[in-house]
Amino acid sequence: MRDAVRRATLAELGECGYAGLTVENIAERSGVHKTTVYRRWGNVEGLISDALELATDEPWPVPDTGSIKGDLRGIVQLVRTGFDDPELGPVSSAFVAAAMQNPDAARALHEFFVARHEQSAEVVRRAVARGELPDIIDVREVIRVAVAPVYYRLFVAHEPVTEQDADRAADAALAAARAGVL
Amino acid sequence: MRDAVRRATLAELGECGYAGLTVENIAERSGVHKTTVYRRWGNVEGLISDALELATDEPWPVPDTGSIKGDLRGIVQLVRTGFDDPELGPVSSAFVAAAMQNPDAARALHEFFVARHEQSAEVVRRAVARGELPDIIDVREVIRVAVAPVYYRLFVAHEPVTEQDADRAADAALAAARAGVL
Numbered sequence: 277m278r279d280a281v282r283r284a285t286l287a288e289l290g291e292c293g294y295a296g297l298t299v300e301n302i303a304e305r306s307g308v309h310k311t312t313v314y315r316r317w318g319n320v321e322g323l324i325s326d327a328l329e330l331a332t333d334e335p336w337p338v339p340d341t342g343s344i345k346g347d348l349r350g351i352v353q354l355v356r357t358g359f360d361d362p363e364l365g366p367v368s369s370a371f372v373a374a375a376m377q378n379p380d381a382a383r384a385l386h387e388f389f390v391a392r393h394e395q396s397a398e399v400v401r402r403a404v405a406r407g408e409l410p411d412i413i414d415v416r417e418v419i420r421v422a423v424a425p426v427y428y429r430l431f432v433a434h435e436p437v438t439e440q441d442a443d444r445a446a447d448a449a450l451a452a453a454r455a456g457v458l
Numbered sequence: 459m460r461d462a463v464r465r466a467t468l469a470e471l472g473e474c475g476y477a478g479l480t481v482e483n484i485a486e487r488s489g490v491h492k493t494t495v496y497r498r499w500g501n502v503e504g505l506i507s508d509a510l511e512l513a514t515d516e517p518w519p520v521p522d523t524g525s526i527k528g529d530l531r532g533i534v535q536l537v538r539t540g541f542d543d544p545e546l547g548p549v550s551s552a553f554v555a556a557a558m559q560n561p562d563a564a565r566a567l568h569e570f571f572v573a574r575h576e577q578s579a580e581v582v583r584r585a586v587a588r589g590e591l592p593d594i595i596d597v598r599e600v601i602r603v604a605v606a607p608v609y610y611r612l613f614v615a616h617e618p619v620t621e622q623d624a625d626r627a628a629d630a631a632l633a634a635a636r637a638g639v640l
Contacts, residue, residue: 448634
């Protein structure tokens with residue numbers, strides 16, 4: 277049942293966004309009775325948080341290209357293409373919007389990014405082990421600095437993000453890591 | 459009248475956020491009749507866009523410390539302390555939230571950031587003129603990379619932003635600019 281409700285939440289988020297989300301529509305789409313949905317999830321924010329909690333546990337395809345430059349570019353391109361994806365993009369954007377308006381969703385999204393940073397930082401740890409980067413490095417901060425310009429363009433400055441923009445963001449984080457400021 | 463309505467919009471945004479904004483409350487607060495507000499601004503999104511348009515024309519205190527390191531740190535600290543400010547912070551956050559949900563607000567916020575990037579890029583141009591940075595540089599991208607981690611922590615990963623985090627973001631952008639990747 278949890279999985280059906282979660283899939284319905286993601287589908288509704290993708291179609292209607294956070295602003296258009298209702299417990300009734302999710303219940304109907306999932307085939308679960310709405311009183312059950314209300315009892316177990318409380319409200320749309322509870323449904324969003326639960327969907328994010330499941331997403332947090334999912335591994336994502338962290339690149340392993342053999343070089344930190346290729347790996348960081350791969351990570352930033354994954355973020356960019358994810359938001360470009362016609363199915364995944366609107367759902368991911370809806371999570372960001374929901375978290376801006378609701379503290380429960382914000383906590384769930386925070387946990388999602390803690391997990392995401394931790395998984396992605398593996399490429400930095402490997403680079404340190406290979407001697408590509410100095411070892412006194414905040415491995416998670418390299419990931420934050422690499423992906424931040426993509427999110428900034430999408431959700432703050434509302435600018436398009438080209439493939440080149442994404443590569444440049446990755447290269448900037450790498451230059452900072454090499455310079456020892458991260 | 460435009461200024462009264464704008465001040466009322468900012469005050470309501472600060473108190474109630476985007477989700478709580480209504481034309482009626484803004485009209486009442488401004489002392490302008492609500493039919494006039496509806497006729498001239500249309501809806502809350504029109505009011506938000508107009509308030510942003512006025513903010514776009516305002517100069518902001520771009521630092522001039524004599525070094526690019528000090529100037530970039532100054533800019534990123536201005537962003538950080540702006541969101542920390544009990545009056546300004548909620549209004550700025552409400553603009554970001556509104557732009558995520560409404561295309562008109564997104565366009566207005568985009569224009570705001572075009573102006574902001576252009577004003578801030580002056581510190582990079584001065585550094586190039588002083589010979590502190592290579593001159594084949596995308597001056598606006600240095601600003602984007604410098605401020606992006608602050609916005610990313612606040613609005614995406616929902617993490618606190620310390621003074622040290624802000625300095626480090628500025629230093630990372632500077633290292634990337636010096637390395638010639640921006």
